[in-house]
Amino acid sequence: ALFAAGEPRGALATLEEGVAKNPDDIPLLEGLVTMKLGVGEWRPAAGLLRQLILLDPQNPMYHFDLGRLQHQAGEMEEAYGSLQEALKLDGPRAPILAALGHVCLALGRVDEAEQHLEESLSLKESAEALSGLAGVFFVRGENAQAEEYFRRALQKTPEDPDLWFNLGNCLVVQERPREAEDAYRKAIELDPGANSAAARLNFGVILLTRVEVEEAEAQFRKATQVNPSLPGPWLHLARIASARYRLDEAREHYRRYRETVPDAGEKARTSRVLKELETRIAERDASLARGEVHLLQLVTDTREEMDKALQRVDAGEDFYVVADKMSRVAKVTGVDIGYVDPSGLHQTFAQAVEALEVGERTAPLEGPRGWYVFLRVE
Numbered sequence: 028a029l030f031a032a033g034e035p036r037g038a039l040a041t042l043e044e045g046v047a048k049n050p051d052d053i054p055l056l057e058g059l060v061t062m063k064l065g066v067g068e069w070r071p072a073a074g075l076l077r078q079l080i081l082l083d084p085q086n087p088m089y090h091f092d093l094g095r096l097q098h099q100a101g102e103m104e105e106a107y108g109s110l111q112e113a114l115k116l117d118g119p120r121a122p123i124l125a126a127l128g129h130v131c132l133a134l135g136r137v138d139e140a141e142q143h144l145e146e147s148l149s150l151k152e153s154a155e156a157l158s159g160l161a162g163v164f165f166v167r168g169e170n171a172q173a174e175e176y177f178r179r180a181l182q183k184t185p186e187d188p189d190l191w192f193n194l195g196n197c198l199v200v201q202e203r204p205r206e207a208e209d210a211y212r213k214a215i216e217l218d219p220g221a222n223s224a225a226a227r228l229n230f231g232v233i234l235l236t237r238v239e240v241e242e243a244e245a246q247f248r249k250a251t252q253v254n255p256s257l258p259g260p261w262l263h264l265a266r267i268a269s270a271r272y273r274l275d276e277a278r279e280h281y282r283r284y285r286e287t288v289p290d291a292g293e294k295a296r297t298s299r300v301l302k303e304l305e306t307r308i309a310e311r312d313a314s315l316a317r318g319e320v321h322l323l324q325l326v327t328d329t330r331e332e333m334d335k336a337l338q339r340v341d342a343g344e345d346f347y348v349v350a351d352k353m354s355r356v357a358k359v360t361g362v363d364i365g366y367v368d369p370s371g372l373h374q375t376f377a378q379a380v381e382a383l384e385v386g387e388r389t390a391p392l393e394g395p396r397g398w399y400v401f402l403r404v405e
Contacts, residue, residue, distance in 0.1 A: 035066055053082055060092070069096055087118030091126070098130050106130045121150040128159040137166055154183040158190055165197055173197050188218035192226045204233045224254035231263060240267060240345050251283075258288040270347070272321060272404040274308050311405060314366035320380065321366050321405035325350040326397055333391045333398040346388070346402050355397065366405075376401065 029038035042059040049055055056079050063072035076093040083089065094109030110127045114120065128144035131137075141163045147156040161176035177194040184190065195210035211230035215223045227250035234243035244267050250260035265280035278301065285297040314321070323346060327333040336353045340346050350362040369381040376399065379389040383403040392399045 030062070035062070038062060039066060050078075051082060053079065056082075069099060072096060073100070085116060087113040087116035087123075090116065091118050091123055094123075094130070095126055098126065098133070103130055103133050107134065121147045121153065122155065124150070125153055125155040125159060128156065129162070132159060132162050132166070137163055152183075154180040154187065154190070157183070158193070161193065161197075165193070170197055170201050174201070186217055188214040188222065188226070191217065192229075195226065195229060199229065199233070204236065208233050219253070221254045224250040224257045224260065227253075228257065228259045228263075231260070235263070238345060238348055239343065241343060243267070255283075256287055258284055261287060269304070274304060274311060278304050278308065311366075315405065317368070319366040319368050320383070320403050322364050322380065323347060323350060323362050323402040323404055324356070324360075324364050325354045325362070325400045325402075326356045326394075327353065328355060328397045330391060330393075330398050333400065337391070337400065375399075 029035075029041060039059075039062045042055060042062055045055045046052065046059055056075055060072050060075045060079070063069075063075065073093060073096045076089050076096065079086070079089045080093070090109045090113035094106045094113060097103075097106035097109055107127070107130050110123055110130060113123050114127070124143045124147035128140045128142075128147060131140035131143060140159065144156050144159040144163065147153065148160065157176050157180035161173045161180060164170070164173035164176060174194065174197050177190060177197060181187070181190050181194065191210045191214035195207040195214065198204075198207035198210060208230060211226045211233075214226040215230070227246045231243040231246035231250070234240075234246065244264065247260040247263045247267075250257060251264065261280050261284035265277050265284055268274075268277035268280055281297055281301050281304065285294050285301070288294060288297070311321070325333070325336055325346070327336060332353065336349050339349045339353075347362055351357050354362060369377050371377075372380055373394065375394050376389070376392055379392060380401055380403070383389065383401070385403055385405060388400055388402040390400075392401075
């Protein structure tokens with residue numbers, strides 16, 4: 028009654044009180060398991076299922092439900108044992124075999140996974156069996172078949188964000204980024220919470236390949252907000268910040284990446300990057316203290332060429348990338364001219380550069396050898 032009245036926590040407390048008074052009452056324990064699952068308390072639910080197994084070890088559904096919880100918790104060997112026990116006790120074969128196939132796939136037992144999933148599919152076509160077989164094909168590099176099975180699974184459960192995410196991954200390896208982008212967007216739309224971090228990461232990488240840095244950075248930032256323990260977004264944010272001369276921000280992102288990445292070798296590499304970054308920050312601080320500013324430059328022969336270049340920047344392309352492609356001095360003196368004293372510049376440029384705030388650029392300036400635009404980055 029409490030649950031129906033919209034008070035799940037009150038319902039949970041009532042069931043817990045009942046179990047405390049009647050620890051061997053199976054209906055009460057089953058109700059408490061259901062309630063724990065409903066509020067996302069997976070480990071307590073698994074403990075209650077073990078208690079139920081002690082009371083009724085021949086009930087296959089207890090072993091089945093425990094196996095699924097162990098799978099979600101990443102306890103694959105334990106999940107394998109629980110699901111095998113559910114099979115021995117004549118539990119419903121199709122769903123148990125489908126779950127067992129997913130566990131085998133996670134354990135790297137691809138052939139065994141395929142066997143269980145094919146048998147499950149022969150008994151009853153389900154999204155779980157179809158998505159599991161899609162995973163088998165994907166691991167083997169049979170991407171066209173993987174895509175077919177992911178799409179078949181989505182026909183049965185179109186609101187499953189994991190399926191959209193996996194379809195996106197499958198489309199990426201087939202070099203179809205636009206379709207992959209749509210799949211990742213759908214996954215994020217269906218589940219914008221913590222589970223969306225991986226989709227946001229992969230989507231952001233696609234955007235980076237198109238040099239859509241602003242939107243990519245937004246996706247990486249959101250990924251760190253919904254799941255701060257995922258390393259990849261921190262690394263990409265660090266690289267973007269470093270490339271855009273936001274060195275203090277880059278340092279913080281690299282530190283977060285080092286905290287979250289599990290590989291010891293990668294931690295050591297990141298420590299070296301941070302040491303180099305500290306040197307850059309010290310040099311920057313000394314230059315700024317001397318009154319110098321850090322400039323990027325774009326130089327073209329004609330005003331028309333300059334206008335075309337700036338149109339691309341105003342449309343969202345990165346200034347450095349555009350200048351590297353279109354500036355006639357990019358391969359000679361480079362885009363980044365470093366720290367300079369504005370008063371030491373040519374008289375045509377000095378006043379305009381001195382007026383710049385960080386992030387601002389000058390209007391096109393006609394100089395002795397063409398047209399110039401300067402962007403102040405620090």
